[in-house]
Amino acid sequence: MNNSDIVFEQELKSRGLRFTAQRRAILNTMMENQRKHLSPEEIYDIVKVNSPDIGVATIYRTLLILEDMGLVRKINLDDGKGRYELNKNQEDHHHHHLICEKCGSVSEVKYDLLEQLEEQILKENEFLVTNHSVKFYGYCKDCLESIKNAKCEQC
Amino acid sequence: MNNSDIVFEQELKSRGLRFTAQRRAILNTMMENQRKHLSPEEIYDIVKVNSPDIGVATIYRTLLILEDMGLVRKINLDDGKGRYELNKNQEDHHHHHLICEKCGSVSEVKYDLLEQLEEQILKENEFLVTNHSVKFYGYCKDCLESIKNAKCEQC
């Protein structure tokens, strides 16, 4: 039982919820697959290896709890399913995703130049920004190269 | 038959597609509801008023065509359904959405400070950005006020 498990157990208790083997297995799976943007189905497949009797519903129900606790964050990668990533700490909070429109790969950037813009929004729109989601679409390194090569063949 | 209808008809013809009453009605609905972020279902309900026999499938199929032509843009407002907005012109391209987490309202900001960041991404990640999606979550003007008022009652 690691540190995160203990934190999780405390959080659950303080909400009158129980620390079950399934919930523990799901959180551990999230920790062992950081930066992977797993879908509920993928988490299900991983957890099933050691807990064959688990059901998908438990994955969905647990992810809701983890998200509500701020231990996990739900993101949208435009592939029609939910994606979840570990919410390690606050500084980790502001990273953005690079989605390759050719191969579908997802990488990350950590810059955050949005504070300034958010102040401006508060002043001009009277809207208080508490969070944001930024996605960049384009071509990853590998696909840029394969496009370059494909063009050369036609020369 | 307005200007956009003519453009639409030409675009359809150039692709070997037909200019039907249904397609026209759907594009007109999009134009009459700019900045509304309509879902396919909502578009369906509006179009149905004047074309009671239309089916949802036609809405979906037509939106795909309009999106492919660049006349319409699909966005994601985290409510589990697709949302569409008119893609009026290129300058209109870079606006972002402000999503109120209390009342769910969606407004817009037009600033775009991302070019600089995208250059940096190209250099450091070798990822060529061709498009982006930016969403800000927080509290709209009205909800900020109601929160303020609620707090005062407790004083």
Place this chain on the structure above:
DNA sequence: ATTCATGCAAATCGTTTGCAACCCA
């Protein structure tokens, strides 16, 4: 013992698809 959590299957929601009838070019 009590109350919450689970697995299962059925239900739901948004979207897509197959197909026969339809209609624009």
Place this chain on the structure above:
DNA sequence: TGGGTTGCAAACGATTTGCATGAAT
């Protein structure tokens, strides 16, 4: 006339829900 288009309903994939059973405190 012929091939794209439509409405309908069935199919689909992701997620949610009801419920009887099972497990944590």
